[in-house]
Amino acid sequence: MRGKGFGFVLVLLVAGYALAGFLPGAAMAADETIKIGAVLPLSKATFSQAGEEQRRGLLMALAEINQGGGVLRKKVELLIEDDTGEPSVGIGAAEKLLTRDKVAALIGGYSSTITFAQMNAIQRLEPVVAWTGASSTKVEHEFGPKRWFFHYHPWDYHRQSTIRNFLMGISPRPKNIAIAYEDGIYGTTSRDYVVKYLKETGFNIVFDERFKSGSSDFTPMLTKIKKANPDVFYWVAYAGDTTLIMKQAKEIDFNPKLFLSVAINFPQYKESLGDTGNNVAGVDVWIPALKNPETVNWLKKFNHAYPGRTPEYWAPLAYTNMMTVVDAIKRAGSTDKDKLISALEKTSYDSPFGKITFKKSEEGGIHQAIDEQIITQWQKGSAQIVWPPKKATSKLIYPTPDWKNR
Amino acid sequence: MGSSIRWKTTLPLAILCAFLLLFPKLVGSYFLHLAVSGILAMILASSWDILARTGQVSVGQAGLFGIGAYSSALLYQRYALPPVLGMLAGALIATFVSIFLGYLTLRLRGIYFSITTIAFAEALTVIWLMTPDITGGAMGVSTPPLFGGDREKAYYLILAILAAVVAVVWLIEQSRLNFAFTAIRENEDVANVLGINPTKYKVLAFMISAFFTGFAGGFYSHYNTYIIPYEVFNLGVSIACLVMPIFGGLYTIAGPILGTVLIKAIEEYLRVTFSYGHQIAYGLILVLVVLFMPEGLLGLWRGKILPLFRSRPGR
Known part of the structure; x- marks a missing residue:
């Protein structure tokens, strides 16, 4: 019995890898x-x-x-x-x-x-x-x-330096910034760079906390941020988190002068948020509204x-x-x-x-293709580019109207 | 007669060993990588099965795996401890944690123990994220490639660890431990009456399981070169540990290994063949196995295939 058991192991081992051996045949x-x-x-x-x-x-x-x-x-x-x-x-x-x-x-x-x-x-x-x-x-x-x-x-810092440059260009310039970020590598790295850049340029960080991506309730965190009364609420999250954060911000009547996030131009944004998604700004690499040929x-x-x-x-x-x-x-x-x-x-x-073209990047890269980013804002149901000025398709709505006055 | 049985056992085993030892010379780096990943999964599956022999279903092996992975990587990063020694240290730290955790939780039975182990792995993720100065936090920890990227050496190392696991499981099966584990699994109260201390034996099984799971974690961190908490403490790691032995056949030496070989081969075949829907096909196969092969591959072999080769009376 044992001999047959070992035989079975042998046959399956060889068969398993022989099966895998067929794989490259098709390719x-x-x-x-x-x-x-x-x-x-x-x-x-x-x-x-x-x-x-x-x-x-x-x-x-x-x-x-x-x-x-x-x-x-x-x-x-x-x-x-x-x-x-x-x-x-x-x-x-x-x-x-x-x-x-x-x-x-x-x-x-x-x-x-x-x-x-x-x-x-x-x-x-x-x-x-x-x-x-x-x-x-x-x-x-x-x-x-x-x-x-x-x-x-x-790279991460390109995104965060874009955020800093954009905030510095807003008039009247915002002062107090609240930052929330998903606790994985994506959110944490982004947070480290943006906090460094914003502090260097004289912004006050009035809230700085992580959250778990995929959470079903952001209300406690948003309530704390509301109490901190920031001019700008900036969060780094995945698509699902952003949808929920905006819905719950509206529910608790949280009204910063600007909602600002990352990569908000995902296909389901408009459908899942409707009017609630209007006036939200985000840093992005490209959107279809760009006017270059x-x-x-x-x-x-x-x-x-x-x-x-x-x-x-x-x-x-x-x-x-x-x-x-x-x-x-x-x-x-x-x-x-x-x-x-x-x-x-x-x-x-x-x-x-x-x-x-491939050029050097700030932290050691020698072949970097894209470093420029844009800031977009959802305005009346469509995504517009609001920064940098040379690429802008619309003017930034700032401060954002209160939920009651929208 | 005895000599014939010995040959029937020894010859296939010798061929298998020769095949495994010569494997790197027979294949390219792609298949060698698949073999390394497969053997790593076999170690996790066999380690999980050791604890399962006492009737305890751990769904938190990722916690021990992550502890092994991080201990080894951090010891390398902070103190330049050679990777193999780091893996051993990771295994010992995971064992130490298992003693502590085992005495706290192994008095619990069935689903309660399973839930506690899930909570253990999840809690570790949070602890790791909240202590970046010690653990590297969300940014994780990176190490140089194991043996300078020499995959053959990595293969022989992981094969040696697998051989050690198989040897330990074989020794358990030959010793009184096997009777104690089985008695506890079948009926813990009766085992207690018979003079077997269930907690003591369950903790012992957990320690052995944790040692090899931690070792595998250490190997993983140096082989993959970069670990983050959400990956090594992931529930998916814990689930993989239990799927393979269930597929192959529980409480056996060959079951977890067979289950891993087939699941990994099917997984890779489907991944490469169907760019879409391979996970649906994979899920369907698992559902069918659970429905129609409740005792796994070895159960199928013993119950359905082996009798076909046996001579039937009266013929």
Whole structure:
């Protein structure tokens, strides 16, 4: 019996890994394609919205590239792997794409913790990595100086310096700021930078507390903030938290001069908040209201590919990610690693975010694509850009009218 | 006859050992990574099963895993303690915590103990977030890659830890502990009457379980290079610890290992094959297993498959 038990173990072990051995079969590539590998969070609840939006942007770029004849007279093949929101799965996905599928470049990405684990695991290969995700400076400090690492999304401090510059430009200038932040790495890092920047520029921090993302009741925290009587209430949270925070702020009649948050231009915002969502401002990377010609053109293509859908910034970011990599392959004339890195370094691409070039960033990165951010405000049910002035589509409503007078 | 039985046991075991030892030479870095992740999960599953043998269902193994992970990473970061020694220290600290927690909670039975273990892991998350100067807080702790990123060495280390777990479980099965654990699981009151101190044996099982879970946590932190509280103390870690043994077969050496091999292989196969809906397929498989294979894979083997190979009387 025991012998048969061990036999069973053996058979299953071999069968299990043999089963997994079939995996690359489907992805076996013909030499006539140029392969690019993307790792995205497609199945973890809190990350999948951004992952799916990136997927849309990548597929849109892929279709456009291949309809135009591909690159170097070859079709481009995009291999997308789901990291499931787990670092070890993310490592496996990156390893598979680089060592088995032999992709020319690794793109995509979202979570900072997964990125950190992935890059540590694959840095021995020194692959070409053009990464959209990860805003934690922990990633910048470790991998930003690497010649093979190119980064698109602004780092944490870019977002917070935008907040500081925006607040300094408001007239009359607000004085007292309340800050609440989700207690994970995203909220905590943001909080550390914004508190530092605001104190340096003479703002008073009258409230500074963390909360657990996904909480069902923010009323106690909001009541405390109301008592602190801030001019501006700034919170760093995920979409679900923002919706609840605004509904409960209205319930307790909390009226700061400005509600200010991060990335409030998510698709469900208007639907879930209605009029309650008006006058809320937020820092963002891109919104469809931008008037530059690249955004207008890109939106036409997006609406053709995904009719009736309002894109989040992750879609144009992923589109830009793919287009700049393929553009670099074209200019390099090959997928040779060194030539591709050199070509990427010389990137000059007109994207929905403006001109993309890779430049040094403040905390050690040598290939940073985007550092400028915008401040948006929901006005009468539509998102408008209110800062910086050169990109503004509307004037900031400040101070925000009381709930009773709206 | 005896010699034949010994051969039937030894030969497959020898082939299995040879296969596992040669595995890094047979595959590339992707499969080696899958193997390392799989073996790590096997250790967690087997460790959970040790405590389950006393009838206690822990849903807070993530707490012990996180303690091991953080102890090892912080000892490296603050005192440059070599990672393997850090893992051992993490295992010992997790064991120490389990003694304290065990004496407090293992008098509870069934669902009450399970709820307490969940609360334990959740409380640790909050403590970790609120003490950033000591624990690194939400920003987490990072370490350089284990063995400078040499995955072969990492594989042999985790394989050695698995071998140690299997050896300990085998020793338990050969000793009187097995009778004590089983008696407590079957009927704690009767075991007490028979002179078995249930709390003492349950704490002992919890300590062994915590030692290996903590060791696995230490390995995880150095292998993945970056840990944050929401990840290592996550309920998902605790759930994974119990799903694999239930799938494979409880209270056995092979069950948790088999369950992990198949679940990990299915998970990866579905993830790569179906970019959409792989978790639905995975969930459906688990539901079907629980419905139709209540004793797990080993139960299926013993009850349905093995009898097919046995000669039937009268034929």
